[in-house]
């Protein structure tokens with residue numbers, strides 16, 4: 001972890017959570033204050049919960065974000081949500097280009113880039129996800145794939161304040177498998193090099209690791225050079241686990 005960069009622990013609830021999850025979220029708020037010296041904390045619940053959670057989190061050290069947005073600000077796009085709507089509901093950040101969206105909805109790098117631009121247009125932070133599949137990894141293509149996704153998905157004009165990059169090896173998501181710290185370091189260093197060569201503030205943009213992060217492996221992963229926090233899926237649904245991961249920063 002780079003000392004100068006404040007870590008971010010972001011929870012992606014994916015398609016999980018009902019109104020009855022408010023208690024779990026309140027437990028996260030209760031624990032977030034004590035962790036403010038260590039990391040920024042963000043929870044991205046399903047859209048149905050964003051406004052309620054954001055209202056509840058007002059004045060706390062826990063921010064609320066979204067998991068996706070449409071590229072346009074408004075219009076005839078049934079069922080979609082714009083970044084402006086998500087900002088209006090209380091989101092401070094939007095995850096874009098998650099591998100599940102790329103796989104389930106055929107989102108290309110170009111679409112992801114437009115969505116990141118939409119987040120910026122609405123004044124929100126874009127958390128852009130990249131990562132290779134098992135097949136690509138086995139073929140020795142990890143850096144090529146990540147490089148291509150970075151080139152295609154990141155808009156011009158990124159700053160340390162408006163962009164977070166999340167490296168999520170697809171094969172590590174929800175599987176309990178994680179790359180070795182050495183492997184994580186290699187990819188994060190590569191991402192850092194890409195960011196510093198392209199953006200003036202590239203050395204300060206946060207790079208998160210995601211994929212089966214849990215309390216038992218968080219300290220080891222967060223200690224890796226150029227790992228500036230985590231994008232947490234399953235373990236972010238439980239306050240005790242989510243807070244324990246932040247505690248490891």
Ligand SMILES: O=C[C@H](O)COP(=O)(O)O
Nearest residue numbers: 012173174211212233234
């Ligand atoms: O966005 C989060 C990632 O997909 C990681 O999910 P996971 O922690 O359940 O493996």
